[in-house]
Amino acid sequence: MLNCSLIINRLTPTSQTLLITHKPHLLPPNQSTVRSMSSSIQHQQQVQSVSEFLTLIPYNPPSWASKLNPIPSKKFNLGTFPTPVHRWNLPNLPKDCERDDLSGMQLSGNKVRKLEFLLADAVAQGADCIITIGGIQSNHCRATAVAAKYLNLDCFLILRTSKLLVDEDPGLTGNLLVERLVGAHIDLVSKEEYSRIGSLTLTNLLKEKLIKEGRKPYVIPVGGSNSLGTWGYIEAIREIEHQSGNGTIKKSFDDIISACGSGGTVAGLAIASWLSELKAKVTAFCVCDDPDYFYDYVQGLLDGLEAGVKSRDIVKIENAKGRGYAMSTAEELKFVKEIAETTGVILDPVYSGKAAYGMMKDMAQHPTKWEGRKILFIHTGGLLGLYDKNDEMASLVGKWRRMELNESIPRVDGTGKMF
Numbered sequence: 001m002l003n004c005s006l007i008i009n010r011l012t013p014t015s016q017t018l019l020i021t022h023k024p025h026l027l028p029p030n031q032s033t034v035r036s037m038s039s040s041i042q043h044q045q046q047v048q049s050v051s052e053f054l055t056l057i058p059y060n061p062p063s064w065a066s067k068l069n070p071i072p073s074k075k076f077n078l079g080t081f082p083t084p085v086h087r088w089n090l091p092n093l094p095k096d097c098e099r100d101d102l103s104g105m106q107l108s109g110n111k112v113r114k115l116e117f118l119l120a121d122a123v124a125q126g127a128d129c130i131i132t133i134g135g136i137q138s139n140h141c142r143a144t145a146v147a148a149k150y151l152n153l154d155c156f157l158i159l160r161t162s163k164l165l166v167d168e169d170p171g172l173t174g175n176l177l178v179e180r181l182v183g184a185h186i187d188l189v190s191k192e193e194y195s196r197i198g199s200l201t202l203t204n205l206l207k208e209k210l211i212k213e214g215r216k217p218y219v220i221p222v223g224g225s226n227s228l229g230t231w232g233y234i235e236a237i238r239e240i241e242h243q244s245g246n247g248t249i250k251k252s253f254d255d256i257i258s259a260c261g262s263g264g265t266v267a268g269l270a271i272a273s274w275l276s277e278l279k280a281k282v283t284a285f286c287v288c289d290d291p292d293y294f295y296d297y298v299q300g301l302l303d304g305l306e307a308g309v310k311s312r313d314i315v316k317i318e319n320a321k322g323r324g325y326a327m328s329t330a331e332e333l334k335f336v337k338e339i340a341e342t343t344g345v346i347l348d349p350v351y352s353g354k355a356a357y358g359m360m361k362d363m364a365q366h367p368t369k370w371e372g373r374k375i376l377f378i379h380t381g382g383l384l385g386l387y388d389k390n391d392e393m394a395s396l397v398g399k400w401r402r403m404e405l406n407e408s409i410p411r412v413d414g415t416g417k418m419f
C-alpha cells in the first residue's frame with residue numbers, strides 16, 4: 001500500500017497534512033478514528049490531524065438532532081473545518097461572513113460538507129465509481145470529481161450545456177479544468193434534453209450502462225441535495241454553535257443568510273438552527289426556479305429526515321434568480337466587483353453573488369426589517385465559476401498600464417534572475 005504524506009498550506013490560517021493511501025476508506029478503524037460523541041465534539045475544536053483527513057469515521061449527531069431519522073452512521077473527513085467566521089465590512093452594514101468558500105482548495109465550497117456523508121454512503125455500498133449531474137460550470141460536479149479521486153473512485157459527470165455547444169469539446173474554463181485534470185468522465189447533454197428527460201432518468205441511464213460494463217456506480221443527485229447530504233449543513237450549525245461556545249465567534253446571530261440552488265444547504269441550516277439553541281432565522285436567496293419550488297423541495301428533504309416540521313415555518317425563501325440560472329445582469333456583476341474591491345471578499349456570480357445582491361437589495365428596500373439584527377452570511381464558494389464570466393467582467397476591471405521606463409535607467413540586481 002502506498003503510504004506517504006505531504007504538507008500543503010491552506011488558505012485558512014492553519015496548515016494541513018494530507019494522508020494519501022491507495023484505498024484510504026479501506027483503512028481499518030482504529031483508536032484514533034473510532035471516537036465517542038464527546039471526543040467528536042472535541043474534534044471540532046482542533047485542526048484535523050494526519051490520521052483524520054480522508055478517513056471514514058463513525059458519526060454521532062448533535063443531541064438536538066438525535067430524533068431525526070435516518071441518522072448516518074459514518075462520514076469522511078474531506079474539508080478544512082471549522083471554516084472561519086469574520087466581520088464582513090460591507091458598505092454601511094456591519095455583518096459577519098462564514099467563509100465556507102475556504103472549506104478546502106479544489107474541494108472548496110458548500111458541497112464538501114454534503115460529500116462527507118454522501119461518499120461515506122457510496123463506500124459503504126461498495127461503489128467503485130460516482131455519477132452526478134449539473135450545469136456546465138457546476139461547483140458540485142467539480143467538488144465531487146475531486147473528492148471521488150481523493151478516495152480512489154472514478155467519477156462520471158453529466159453536464160448540461162447549450163444545444164449549440166453540446167457536440168463540442170467543453171473547454172477548460174473554471175470548474176471544467178479541475179474536473180478534466182482529475183480525470184472525470186464527462187457526458188454532455190443539451191438544456192433541452194435535460195428538461196425533457198430529467199436529471200433522475202439521465203443519471204439512471206448512465207448507471208445502467210456502467211452496471212452492464214461491470215461497474216458499481218453510486219448516484220449523487222443534483223447539488224448533493226438529498227436528505228443524507230442535508231446532514232452536511234446540520235453539522236455546519238453544530239460548528240457555529242461550537243465556535244460561539246468556545247469564544248471564536250463573539251456573538252450570537254439573529255439571522256443566517258445563504259444562497260439556494262438545489263435546496264440542501266438551506267434545508268440543513270434551517271432544521272439545525274430550529275432544533276438547536278441557535279434559533280437564528282434562516283433566509284435563503286434562490287438563484288433558480290422559484291421560492292414555491294424550493295419550499296416544496298426542502299419539505300421533501302425534511303420529510304426524508306422525519307423532521308415533523310413545515311419548511312415554511314423554519315425558512316424564508318426569497319427570489320434572487322434575476323435573468324435566470326447562471327445568467328448575470330450587468331448590475332449583479334458590478335456588485336460582485338464592488339464587493340471585491342471594498343471588502344476583499346470574492347463572491348461568485350451564480351450563487352453567493354446573487355444571494356448577497358438580493359440581501360443588500362432587500363435591506364435597502366426594507367431597512368426596518370433588518371435594523372439592529374446580527375447577520376451571518378454563509379459564503380458558499382464557487383470562485384471557479386467566476387472564470388466563466390471573464391468576458392462579461394472585462395469592462396469592469398481596469399487599472400493597468402505599461403510602466404514608464406527610459407533607456408538611461410541603470411540596472412541593479414534584485415533577488416533571483418527570473419529569466
Ligand SMILES: Cc1ncc(COP(=O)(O)O)c(C=O)c1O
Pocket residue numbers: 109110138139140223225259260261262263264265266348351352380381382383
Ligand atoms: C457555490 C455554491 N453556493 C451555493 C449553492 C447552493 O447550495 P444548494 O445547492 O445546497 O442549494 C451551490 C450549489 O448549488 C454552489 O455551488
